[in-house]
Amino acid sequence: MDTRLLLVSHAATAAQRAGRFPADDPLDARGRAEAEAARTRLALPADATVFTSPAVCARETAAALGLSATPADALADIDYGQWRGQRLAEIADQAPHQLAAWTREPDAAPPGGESFGELVRRIGDWLDAQQANAHSCNAVNEATFGAPAHGRSIVAITHAPLLRAAIVHALGASPAVFCRIEIAPLSVVELRHSRRGWTWWPAATV
Template sequence: MGLRPGGPPRGGRPGDRRLAGLSGVLFVRHASTPGMRAACFPAPGEEADAASLTRAAALTRTAAGAVVWAGPSVAARQTVAALGLAARVVPALAEADCGRWRGLPYERVAREEPDELASWLTDPHAAPHGGESLAAHAERVAAWLESVRAEPGVVAVCDAGAIRAALGHALGLDPLSAARFDLAPLSVTELTVTRAGWRVAHVNRKVLF
């Protein structure tokens, strides 16, 4: 599927450094899934929609020549393959583990566990589903982001939660505030790094298909 378990990731043709000279990360939200359309909590084993993967080909030139990283979900890895790139899979770019809510519709959780859902929505350190808190998720994404800040032209293909956590780290936002960013499937969000720290170049930019 164009994925490499280790070693320096790469993609595109030799010498085709579209992102050369830039220092930062271009995030690509992975292709849509049935769970996204049904408003369900993320399920890492869910496959991406075939039509959305076809549209992902339009992003190939955007990522050409970059160092490519991918979240561990099936949809993220399928999106990388659709781009025709090679990537290193990194667990830090996974969505927050939703525990027993994984794959369930939000509406069902709100109906059956309203107090637990309210806790999760108001306390970034809460994990009423038995999985991972939003604060813990934000910390691991921030640690990864800092680890690649010196690499030029990095592309990260993952789902919205990891991108929101990266934006929160760049802007000094708490996880609940960062969750307000709207990010469409296959949209791109770019962070650049300067001597003063991270800067947001753009968020949720749509690529014309």
């Protein structure tokens, strides 16, 4: 059974616009309005299984998009450790070398936080688990009905670093390329799994 996965980055928060590291911030009125306006543009499949990060901003984005979603811990934002809730400008003053390393080196992490390399492994495990589940469903379908199932669609509302990490995993690329991937709020990354493994496709939007 082939799998089509659409990863959606949550709408912007006031904390993001203020240059703060996330701290489980909710959407403000502007972010919620942007998400609601994107419902038609994103053209998400109506029959998809929908997951979301446990973060408030992701769950509120899913609701604004009209989606009923199941929270998944694996889709949580990268752990910012001691930088959580602080302004980027403050960290640049207090720990410029640590910040510079974190923005360039996949194995560098905020104090007490998670590196991008670790995030790639986390999302990779989740992606592989989704495909394992698809194979299990296909085996049950063949045993019960004697015919393979049609492709499965999944939507995941999560965070920009997760979309970057998923692309890196799908391409089998070095995590060092993460700083060259830009993900805006309400962006969509489409991955598909077939016999070739995971591939990255241009996301179809209206």
